[in-house]
Amino acid sequence: MSIASQPPVLRLSGITKRFGPLVANDAISFELERGEVIALLGENGAGKTTLMNILFGHYVADEGSVEAFGQPLQPGDPRAALDAGIGMVHQHFTLADNMTVLENIALGTQSLWLPRLDRAVARLRIEQLSADFGLAVDPAAVVSSLSVGERQRVEILKALYRDARILILDEPTAVLTPAETDALFRTLKLLVAKGLSIIFISHKLHEVMAVSDRVLVLRSGRLAGERATAATDRKELAALMVGQEVKPAEVTAVEPGDALLVLDTVSTGRRNGAALDGVSLTLRAGEITGLAGVSGNGQAALAALLAGTESPIAGTVVIGGRQIGDWSPKAALGHGIARIPEDRHAVGTIGDMSVTENVIAERYASPRFSRMGFLDWKAARNFAEQIIADYDVKCPSPEARIRLLSGGNMQKLILGRALDPEPSVILASQPTRGLDVGAVAYVHRMLLAARQRGAAILLISEDLEEILALSDRIVVMSKGRLSSPSARGERSIRELGELMAGHGEEGAKDAA
């Protein structure tokens, strides 16, 4: 029997899943061959994760069936999926942080009613798998002490430990540095060489092009297209994903102006995770400063500092030529700093309050929205309607609770709220995280327009592509310290990656 005539390892037939009126998956069918890497490409909300959760038994499909290795797979039971040789590396790791690597991997692999967990057997097997697949990790380490990259290796080991033949990776690179991503891709190649089949979920086109043999594009729950990777390009895939051609935001040259905000050797406490350690930074009018870095290296502290929720414990902050004294969120707003927070659900909006209430949340006490201590609801509502119209926000009404809006629409409201007073300094923290391609382009255009107008913008992002596309200058944060700034195009992705990994400027030069 030739290889080509082997049956597929996985066959999905007509999978449909509804959540109320929303059709998350609409009659999706595809097959996965042995030793093949399929990329499942789609915007957020296209139904990629739902589909994989059905496959793995977290959800039960309303219609359709799954066959693994020619056998029908019992729906709604992760154990059945595991037993059938399907392993899943979830986007949000499913690890117990207080337990060791070994315990996490062994969990559920031995009968629950054994009087004793056999650690020796588990350790041997983990060490064997680590060596075979280049997944270095100490079995005795407690998970909370591991880096994100190491945790992902543990997740992959968990699947391999159970003899997975099909590995599903849900947005595996979202949390990795470029070097860790490269290491992951090497591991995937090894796995495929040993006959495993892989489903790689992503919305990043360059990664899809780099690792897959075949690309399935999902759009609004439907299979919008299927291409052999070798026979397609990023442009075509992007168009399939969005349903129309996407024009990237254009950057026009702007002469940088005055320094609007200057940090001079500022340090902070640890209230927001990693602390700032002697950070100096100048934000100029008409300039976007991009801050790259692996999350958890002090970006949150810097964002909190500019937003006014964190005060410096050392160093000075000068805004518009004057050194700041008492520092608070109110003072930050008063100094003309606009904020696009990293977490729009937890910090950027109050989910159970209306759109109107949310858009005036930063300025409800200003004369525009209140008179003698009473809110002027008419002005507030007008303001909300104006933002909804100007920013093309899709929402039922200004009275709708904001948590019912999609991420993209929520972000547009936050943008409208932040940009309306024509701020001199804009803090944009992960402004496009979780947004689809269309919304990303929109956010980028708005930030570039603000730059054109003469605002100084700090763009904090884990998406290096975004940083490279928008920033006039790039700084890299690692362990609470900032690298020296580099102009557009001055440092390569690899150099930036070295800086992100904390190898310092010497390490970056060596890599170059």
Add this chain to the structure above:
Amino acid sequence: MDAFEILFTASFWVAAIRIASPLIFATMGELICERAGVLNLGIEGIMTAGAFAGWFTVYAGGDLWTGVLVAALAGAMFGLLHATLTVPLSLSQHVVGIGVTLLATSLTYFTYRLVLPEVTSPPKIEPFQPLPIPGLSQIPLFGEALFSQTPLTYLAFVTVAVVAWVLYRTPVGLAVRAAGENPSAVEAQGISVTGIRMGAVMVGSALMAVGGAFLTMSAFNSFFFEMINGRGWICIALVVFGSWRPGKALLGAILFAAFDAYQVRLQQLSGGIVPYQVFLMMPYALSILALILVARRATYPKALMIPYQKGER
């Protein structure tokens, strides 16, 4: 005898260990529930129910160990109620816990009145008798304190060892700890989070009930109203004090019991100059102090009090 010498009398330590025993059972029970991610505020009521169920079984003619078993079963049933409401139905663990405490307490008093309508003073049973272990109980002070207790006290110490072994050395213990830390880790490995959590709450509740039964079947010999007297709440604090670890929680229980035994003896020494309420207050005041000192750095199970819905994240 002065206040310091008390600490070197065997009778003081015998009393401390006896007072600690019901706390040890119930603390282990609460610890198991919380390790699986469920705060069980039903503890006070479940202890009351256990105290009555065990005692009444013996009063009605059962033997002592049957009484312990019946108490455990009664506890497990209230645990099942608590778990059904909090685990698959995801109701607020606070509200359900307080509800279970009120229900179990009232149901117990009601049953007592129902089965003993004419009784004015609570009837007595023949409780567990001290069972000195030959040799070991001859060791001065601590030997005497630890090894001249009733069989139920020995069982309390064995329970701590078993709980520690199960939590840290067995596959099911691994699953329990993971369910309290990150339930999606449990589900992703093909184990039912609902099953693990419900099982843990039932086993934990059974231990709480045995803790209650210790009072009527070993410490005293009859059942009366209000006899649990806040011990359940103390056990909740002891779990925090012990940073959710069985060994440290055991130490906490003994420490609290020692304070309690000590204040009784101080009352006798003070000769009535200081109001006795001040002494009664002492173990609780010291517990708060100990919590402040010890528990601030405690790392609690991350999924504690967070209901888990399958497929949701």
